[in-house]
Structures are given as C-alpha cells and as structure tokens.
Amino acid sequence: MELNIGLRNTKSAIFKGIIVFFAFLITVPLIVVLGYIIKQGIFQVNWHFLTSVPAPVGETGGGIINALVGSFIMVMVAAVVAIPVGMAAGIYLSENPRSKLAYYSGLCVDILQGVPSIVVGIVVYFWIVKPLGTFSALSGSAALAIMMLPIVIRSTEQTLKMLPDSLKEAALSLGVPYHRVILKVIVPCGFAGILSGIMLSIARVIGETAPLLFTAFGNPYLSYSLTKPMESLPHLIFTYATSPYDDWHNLAWGASFILLMFVLVLNIFTKVLTRKWKVQL
Amino acid sequence: MYKKTNKFVENKRLKLSNSQLKWETIFRRILIAMSILLVVIILGVLATLIVESMPSIKSLGIGFLWGKVWDPVSNIYGAYPFLVGTLLTSFIALIISVPFSYAIAIYLGEYNPKGWLSDLLKNAIELIAAVPSIIYGFWGLFVLVPIIRTFEMKIGVAPYGIGVLTSSLILAVMIIPYAASLGITLIRMVPSPLKEAAYGLGATRFEVIRSVIMPYTRSGLFAGVLLSLGRALGETMAVTMLIGNTSAVADSIKNAIFGPGNTMASVIANEFTEADHTEYLSALIELGLVLFFVTVIINLIGKRIITRFTND
Amino acid sequence: MESTIVKAENYNSYFGDNHVVKDVNISINKNEVIAVMGPSGCGKTTFLRGINRMHELIPNATSKGKILLDGENVYDMNAIYVRSKIGMVFQRPNPFPNLSIYENVVAGYLLNGIKISKADKDVIVEKSLTSAALWKEVKDSLHKKGTFLSGGQQQRLCIARAIAMQPELILFDEPTSALDPISTSSVEALFHELKANYTLIIVTHNMQQAARVSDRTAFFYMGELVEFDDTKQMFTNPADQRTQNYITGRFS
Ligand SMILES: Nc1ncnc2c1ncn2[C@@H]1O[C@H](COP(=O)(O)OP(=O)(O)O)[C@@H](O)[C@H]1O
Numbered sequence: 001m002e003l004n005i006g007l008r009n010t011k012s013a014i015f016k017g018i019i020v021f022f023a024f025l026i027t028v029p030l031i032v033v034l035g036y037i038i039k040q041g042i043f044q045v046n047w048h049f050l051t052s053v054p055a056p057v058g059e060t061g062g063g064i065i066n067a068l069v070g071s072f073i074m075v076m077v078a079a080v081v082a083i084p085v086g087m088a089a090g091i092y093l094s095e096n097p098r099s100k101l102a103y104y105s106g107l108c109v110d111i112l113q114g115v116p117s118i119v120v121g122i123v124v125y126f127w128i129v130k131p132l133g134t135f136s137a138l139s140g141s142a143a144l145a146i147m148m149l150p151i152v153i154r155s156t157e158q159t160l161k162m163l164p165d166s167l168k169e170a171a172l173s174l175g176v177p178y179h180r181v182i183l184k185v186i187v188p189c190g191f192a193g194i195l196s197g198i199m200l201s202i203a204r205v206i207g208e209t210a211p212l213l214f215t216a217f218g219n220p221y222l223s224y225s226l227t228k229p230m231e232s233l234p235h236l237i238f239t240y241a242t243s244p245y246d247d248w249h250n251l252a253w254g255a256s257f258i259l260l261m262f263v264l265v266l267n268i269f270t271k272v273l274t275r276k277w278k279v280q281l
Numbered sequence: 282m283y284k285k286t287n288k289f290v291e292n293k294r295l296k297l298s299n300s301q302l303k304w305e306t307i308f309r310r311i312l313i314a315m316s317i318l319l320v321v322i323i324l325g326v327l328a329t330l331i332v333e334s335m336p337s338i339k340s341l342g343i344g345f346l347w348g349k350v351w352d353p354v355s356n357i358y359g360a361y362p363f364l365v366g367t368l369l370t371s372f373i374a375l376i377i378s379v380p381f382s383y384a385i386a387i388y389l390g391e392y393n394p395k396g397w398l399s400d401l402l403k404n405a406i407e408l409i410a411a412v413p414s415i416i417y418g419f420w421g422l423f424v425l426v427p428i429i430r431t432f433e434m435k436i437g438v439a440p441y442g443i444g445v446l447t448s449s450l451i452l453a454v455m456i457i458p459y460a461a462s463l464g465i466t467l468i469r470m471v472p473s474p475l476k477e478a479a480y481g482l483g484a485t486r487f488e489v490i491r492s493v494i495m496p497y498t499r500s501g502l503f504a505g506v507l508l509s510l511g512r513a514l515g516e517t518m519a520v521t522m523l524i525g526n527t528s529a530v531a532d533s534i535k536n537a538i539f540g541p542g543n544t545m546a547s548v549i550a551n552e553f554t555e556a557d558h559t560e561y562l563s564a565l566i567e568l569g570l571v572l573f574f575v576t577v578i579i580n581l582i583g584k585r586i587i588t589r590f591t592n593d
Numbered sequence: 594m595e596s597t598i599v600k601a602e603n604y605n606s607y608f609g610d611n612h613v614v615k616d617v618n619i620s621i622n623k624n625e626v627i628a629v630m631g632p633s634g635c636g637k638t639t640f641l642r643g644i645n646r647m648h649e650l651i652p653n654a655t656s657k658g659k660i661l662l663d664g665e666n667v668y669d670m671n672a673i674y675v676r677s678k679i680g681m682v683f684q685r686p687n688p689f690p691n692l693s694i695y696e697n698v699v700a701g702y703l704l705n706g707i708k709i710s711k712a713d714k715d716v717i718v719e720k721s722l723t724s725a726a727l728w729k730e731v732k733d734s735l736h737k738k739g740t741f742l743s744g745g746q747q748q749r750l751c752i753a754r755a756i757a758m759q760p761e762l763i764l765f766d767e768p769t770s771a772l773d774p775i776s777t778s779s780v781e782a783l784f785h786e787l788k789a790n791y792t793l794i795i796v797t798h799n800m801q802q803a804a805r806v807s808d809r810t811a812f813f814y815m816g817e818l819v820e821f822d823d824t825k826q827m828f829t830n831p832a833d834q835r836t837q838n839y840i841t842g843r844f845s
C-alpha cells in the first residue's frame with residue numbers, strides 16, 4: 001500500500017478535479033438562462049410597459065399592468081390567509097411536538113409539500129371555481145395560499161423549536177398569559193426566521209403558474225375583482241410565450257425579466273434582513 | 282408614589298388576569314383549529330380527487346392505467362402514454378442530475394464548506410431552485426429547442442426540437458438543488474473522528490470520501506434523490522412547454538426519447554379546461570389522483586429516511 | 594412579630610406516575626431567607642415550581658395538597674395572578690433577548706399589557722435596578738439589549754425584573770450555579786439587602802451558600818422534606834441522620 005502512494009495521491013487529485021468540475025458546471029445553465037432573460041427582457045421594460053394592458057394581436061406596444069396588479073393582489077390575499085394560519089399551525093407544532101394532532105398535522109405538512117402544484121389547481125377548481133361558476137382571483141389566491149402553507153409552517157416550527165425553553169419560562173413566571181408569551185416573546189425572538197420563511201414562500205408562489213391555470217385563469221384586461229378571472233405574471237408569460245406572435249413574445253420576455261427580478265430581490269432581501277434582524281440570544 | 286402604583290397595579294393585575302385566562306383558552310383553541318385545518322385540507326384534497334375521478338374509475342377500472350390509447354374524441358382513455366412519459370422524463374432528468382447533485386454535495390460538504398467561493402456556489406444553487414419553472418420553460422422553448430433540433434438533425438432522428446429529451450434536460454437543472462442542498466447538510470454531519478481515524482491510517486481524501494463519507498451518508502443522499510424525483514414527477518409548466526404534448530405511444534425507443542410525448546402533469550395542464558364532458562374530465566382527474574399518490578409516497582419515503590438519518 | 598407568608602400543607606407533586614414531592618408541610622415567615630438543599634433530583638426545583646404554579650405547565654405534571662399564600666390557597670386562585678405575585682429567578686439568567694434593559698425590567702407590565710405612565714415606569718426601573726444593585730452599572734445603557742450584559746449582570750437584571758412586579762415572595766432556583774465566583778458574590782450580597790423587603794426562597798446546591806445567606810434551611814431528600822430548621826442549628830447539629838450524611842458530604 002505504501003508503495004503506490006504516488007498513484008493514490010494522483011487518483012485523489014483526479015477525483016477532486018472531477019468533483020470541482022461538476023460542482024461548478026451547474027453555474028453554466030444558471031448564468032445562461034439568467035443572462036438570456038435579462039438580455040431579452042430588459043429593453044422591453046419602460047413606463048408604458050409597466051402601466052398599460054397588453055395590446056391586441058397585430059398592434060405593437062402594450063404592457064403587463066394587468067398581470068402586475070393581478071399577481072400582487074392574488075399573492076397578497078394568499079399571504080393574508082396563509083401567514084396567520086401557517087404561523088398558528090407552526091406554533092402548535094413547535095409547542096406540542098409529542099401530541100397526536102401534531103403527528104398528523106406534521107404528516108399533512110409533509111404531504112402538502114410534495115403535492116404537485118397542478119393537483120392543487122384541480123382541487124381548488126372543484127372547491128371554488130365550480131361552485132362560483134367562474135374562474136376567479138379568489139380561487140387563484142386560495143391555490144397559492146395552499147402552496148405557501150407548508151413553507152410558512154415549517155419555518156415557524158423550526159425557528160421556534162430552536163429557542164430555549166427558559167425564555168418561555170421567564171415570561172410565564174412573570175404571570176404573562178400563554179398567548180402573550182407566544183405573541184410578545186416567542187414570535188418576536190424568532191421573527192427573523194419566520195419572516196424569512198414568509199418571504200421565501202412569497203418568492204415561491206409568485207412564480208407559480210400551474211395552480212392558476214384552472215383557478216385565476218387569466219384576463220387580458222385590468223381587473224381588481226376577486227370574483228372575476230385575473231391575470232398573473234407567470235400565466236401571462238405562459239400565454240404569450242406559447243403564442244405565435246413576435247410582439248407577444250417580447251411582452252413575455254419583459255414579463256419574465258420583471259418576474260425574475262421580483263424573485264431575485266425577494267431572495268436577496270430575505271438573506272439580508274434575516275441576518276440583520278436576527279435576535280441575539 | 283411607589284405605594285400608589287402598587288395598589289393601582291394590584292387591582293389592574295387581578296382584573297387582567299381573569300380576562301387573560303379566557304384569552305389563553307381561545308388562543309390555544311385557535312392553534313389547535315389551524316393544525317386540524319391542515320389535516321382537513323389534505324383529507325379534502327384526497328376526497329375531492331377520489332370523488333371527481335369516480336366516473337372514470339367506475340367505467341374504466343384498473344385497466345385505465347395500461348390503456349395505450351388516449352383519444353377523447355372517441356371517448357377512449359388510457360393512462361399508459363402519460364405514465365411512460367412521466368417516468369421517462371423524470372428518470373432521464375434524474376440520471377443527468379445525480380452526478381451534479383453529488384458533486385455539489387461533496388464539494389460544499391467536504392472540500393470547501395466555508396469561504397466566499399462556497400457561499401457563491403451555494404447561492405447559485407439556491408437561485409436555481411428559486412427561478413420559476415415558467416422561465417425555464419420559456420427559455421428552453423427559444424434557446425434549447427433550436428439547439429436540440431440541430432443536434433437531432435446531426436444524429437439523424439426526426440428534428441422536432443421539443444420532446445422528452447428536451448424536457449428532461451431542463452428538468453435535470455431544476456431538480457439538482459433538491460438533492461444537492463440536502464446532501465451538503467448530510468455530508469457535513471459526518472462525525473470528524475470517523476474521518477480523522479481514516480486520515481490517521483494514511484488514507485487519501487478520495488479514499489476517505491469513498492470509504493467513510495459515502496457509506497455513512499448513502500441512505501440520506503438517496504433520500505435527496507427521492508425528493509428530486511418527487512419534484513420531477515410533479516413538475517408541470519416547463520415540461521408542458523417543452524414536451525410537445527403528444528398522447529400517442531412512441532413506436533421506438535429512439536422516438537420515445539427524442540420525440541414528443543406527454544406527462545401526467547402536462548396533459549392535465551393542457552386539456553383540463555378543454556375537457557367538455559364528464560368522463561374526459563374525470564379521466565384527467567384520475568391522472569391527478571395517480572400523480573398525487575406517486576409523488577406523496579415518494580416524498581414521504583424520502584422524508585422518513587431523512588428523519589431516521591438525522592435522529593441517529 | 595413573625596407572620597406566615599407562605600405555607601405548604603400536605604403538598605405533593607407528580608410527573609405522570611412519578612411521585613416527586615411527597616407530602617411536604619412547611620411554613621415560611623415574612624422577610625425570611627430560606628435555603629432549600631438536597632441532593633440532585635430530590636425534588637427541590639419541582640417543589641419551588643409548585644409554589645407559583647409553574648409545575649403544572651409541564652405536560653402530565655400534577656400536584657395535590659395546598660400552597661397557602663397569605664392564607665389563600667394558590668390552587669384556588671387564578672394561576673396567572675399567582676405567578677405575577679410571586680417572583681422567580683432561574684438557574685440560567687434569561688433576560689428577554691428582544692427587549693432592552695429598561696424593557697426587561699418592566700417586562701412584567703409590558704408583556705401583560707398593564708398600562709402605566711412613563712414616569713411610573715421610570716421610577717420602577719430605577720428602584721428595581723437599584724434594589725438589584727445594577728443601577729450604577731447600567732444607568733447609561735438602559736436602551737441596550739439585556740443580552741449584552743455579563744452573566745452576573747444578566748442574573749441581577751432578572752432579579753430586578755422580578756422585583757419590579759412588587760412581589761412579596763421571590764423564588765430562586767440555583768441562581769448562582771451558572772455564574773463565576775465574582776458574579777456569585779455580587780448576587781449573594783444582594784440577598785442580604787433584599788431581605789428587608791421580600792421573602793426569599795433559594796434552592797441551592799452549595800452548602801456554604803446556604804450557610805452564608807439563609808436564616809432557615811430546608812433539607813429535601815428523595816422528595817421528602819426531611820428537616821427544616823434554623824440554618825446554624827442545621828449545620829452544627831442536624832436532627833436527622835440523612836441531613837448529617839448530606840452535610841458531611843457522605844452523598845451529594
Ligand atoms: N420535566 C420533567 N419531566 C419528568 N420528570 C421530571 C421532570 N423534571 C424533573 N423530573 C424528575 O423529578 C425529580 C425531581 O427533579 P427536580 O425537582 O428537578 O430535582 P432537583 O431540583 O432537586 O435536582 C427527578 O427525579 C427528575 O427525574
């Protein structure tokens with residue numbers, strides 16, 4: 001064994017070379033995709049693009065205001081529902097890890113995390129679209145909320161589990177009631193972690209198309225109504241990207257650029273803010 | 282002054298305490314209700330899928346799964362083309378992605394766990410997971426498809442451009458982060474005494490990775506691959522845009538790989554809003570039900586393995 | 594004239610089926626410093642947490658018997674109210690990391706939503722920190738986070754936080770076991786001063802500490818209150834063989 005030490009070292013070096021090569025090769029598709037979207041999209045974006053509705057076939061110009069507003073409304077409505085529900089469930093899971101209910105709802109979170117988004121779309125179609133008789137922003141929000149839930153729940157649960165029990169004891173021993181202990185001590189101390197989960201869940205659903213196909217559907221006009229079909233950035237990209245018209249492709253490139261920027265900014269924001277707002281224990 | 286505060290506070294304290302008890306109970310009930318809601322959502326999803334696919338289950342039975350023909354116009358529904366399409370795209374994507382995931386996991390877990398370069402790579406991997414699938418699909422349609430088409434002409438197969446292989450390539454990139462980031466965590470959990478013992482015996486880095494790190498993390502890394510697979514099976518948009526949406530079964534292996542196809546998710550995405558009669562819609566939902574079961578089971582197995590791994 | 598402030602009558606604690614505190618009867622006077630001693634696992638902490646109803650917060654934990662606070666059974670009272678009336682200081686200093694020093698002191702009010710004027714708050718903060726012998730050290734950094742203080746300072750901050758609620762009784766669970774010797778002596782010195790206004794029950798692992806700070810000492814063994822007597826008496830001439838064994842170090 002000692003004799004071929006040189007050979008063994010060479011083998012080790014070659015292996016390292018292969019690992020480094022493959023590990024960094026993955027940045028190539030990322031750079032290529034991002035570069036291409038930026039190149040194609042950045043020059044589409046101007047004031048007109050951001051403030052007008054798409055132009056009909058044959059006319060040049062037009063914008064994506066309907067999708068911007070739609071994505072904003074639907075994601076906000078989804079967040080308003082999913083954040084409190086998700087935090088409450090996350091708090092329950094971290095506070096009662098050994099209860100039967102925690103076992104089953106924990107299992108359901110795992111299941112929900114694995115459910116393909118298209119299936120969420122199908123189900124919400126039968127829960128909301130069919131009873132209402134129309135595609136609607138409301139149903140789109142519901143689908144997005146379901147997609148957000150597991151992320152919010154897990155990040156809340158994991159963040160709170162890391163806080164020491166002594167914190168809770170300190171507050172309880174001062175005669176602080178349970179709900180105030182949680183809301184005024186435990187949640188604020190885990191704020192950074194919970195917030196990062198919330199932001200990531202928003203970044204995730206803002207790009208979701210599949211759950212919106214049969215729920216919010218899409219809408220070439222600007223709409224604020226929760227009970228009517230609504231456009232969204234990813235759905236607009238899908239519609240226009242798969243159309244045969246160059247003008248529409250350009251609109252989709254611009255929209256992709258904007259969507260990509262949203263996702264990037266949300267991710268960077270999450271990183272910066274969570275580091276800054278982390279409570280020093 | 283202090284005494285006055287004392288009395289005042291004392292009274293307030295008692296009054297508050299009594300109302301607080303009520304709020305405590307309400308708060309606890311809300312937490313419980315929200316946890317129950319989760320269970321209700323999952324049961325609701327399951328029930329909805331089963332109830333809505335009942336017409337199809339009843340009329341087609343289990344034969345639905347291997348029916349080779351999907352022809353809504355003649356009211357014939359077989360899931361086989363989509364099962365094949367789904368498995369084919371996912372497994373090709375998985376095979377392509379595994380070397381990358383493992384390399385990233387080994388590099389960031391063992392060779393270079395700290396420092397700016399490793400941070401950069403880690404952020405890149407998170408970014409790959411963060412880019413919406415619609416963007417991969419769009420990019421693939423306009424950049425990758427022409428490349429594949431040229432390639433197909435060179436090797437002498439029908440130059441569709443779109444198809445199973447194209448979808449798999451994009452899918453591979455999309456799923457790499459799932460196995461990779463789990464792998465990084467797991468490899469970092471390998472106890473250093475184990476590694477040091479091996480180094481102490483004169484093992485090289487490669488030998489330590491092969492005979493200490495890999496055996497120790499094998500089950501966990503496999504779980505990561507399962508999570509990637511779960512993603513690939515359920516991925517909709519990118520595949521829908523790139524696979525070509527053909528429900529016919531390919532006549533040769535070559536055509537099955539290079540030619541167009543359809544996955545369960547993509548056929549649902551394409552045809553759900555067009556399904557104009559009960560049986561058609563119900564058959565699509567049954568596909569959704571199958572997809573639900575397959576992805577959920579694969580995910581749960583993966584999660585179970587991870588839990589077992591991290592608890593040991 | 595000595596008056597009883599807290600009294601346990603046939604008090605028992607359980608963790609599930611595990612009987613941890615057995616039939617304790619004890620009567621503690623106002624402005625006394627009581628040390629609670631005994632080998633590890635004998636139920637000192639559990640007994641202490643029974644007094645302010647913290648014990649019942651642990652899943653499956655139950656208790657039986659009475660704890661009388663000023664003659665009233667705490668188990669017939671509102672638990673939140675009981676806890677706000679009895680101060681507690683823990684083994685590890687646990688200031689609220691999300692609050693400033695100032696807010697930590699008045700945390701009992703802030704977190705409970707008891708509204709008091711800024712002026713009253715200022716008075717409470719200064720008085721409590723002074724009583725906890727911390728005012729001089731932190732008066733210029735009241736708005737910094739409490740977690741920036743040293744361990745001993747943090748523990749005194751926790752004492753100030755308890756004092757701020759104007760309790761009659763303060764429970765200490767091994768308050769110096771996580772502190773260095775200098776911090777320990779600063780906290781011990783404090784006990785002497787607090788005695789004038791408060792009743793202190795101090796669980797301690799350290800016999801010298803019990804001897805130094807307490808008026809009377811309770812010795813627990815395997816969940817039973819074996820002996821409760823004048824501290825000097827207990828250390829020089831214990832009545833029970835088990836106490837004798839403990840203080841001569843035959844088990845710990
Ligand atoms: N949270 C708990 N759950 C179950 N049993 C406990 C718990 N805490 C303490 N015990 C048990 O109660 C007994 C007394 O513990 P404790 O009051 O903490 O002892 P001490 O403070 O005297 O060291 C011990 O035997 C311990 O095993």
Ligand SMILES: [Mg+2]
Nearest residue numbers: 637638639766
């Ligand atoms: Mg103890």
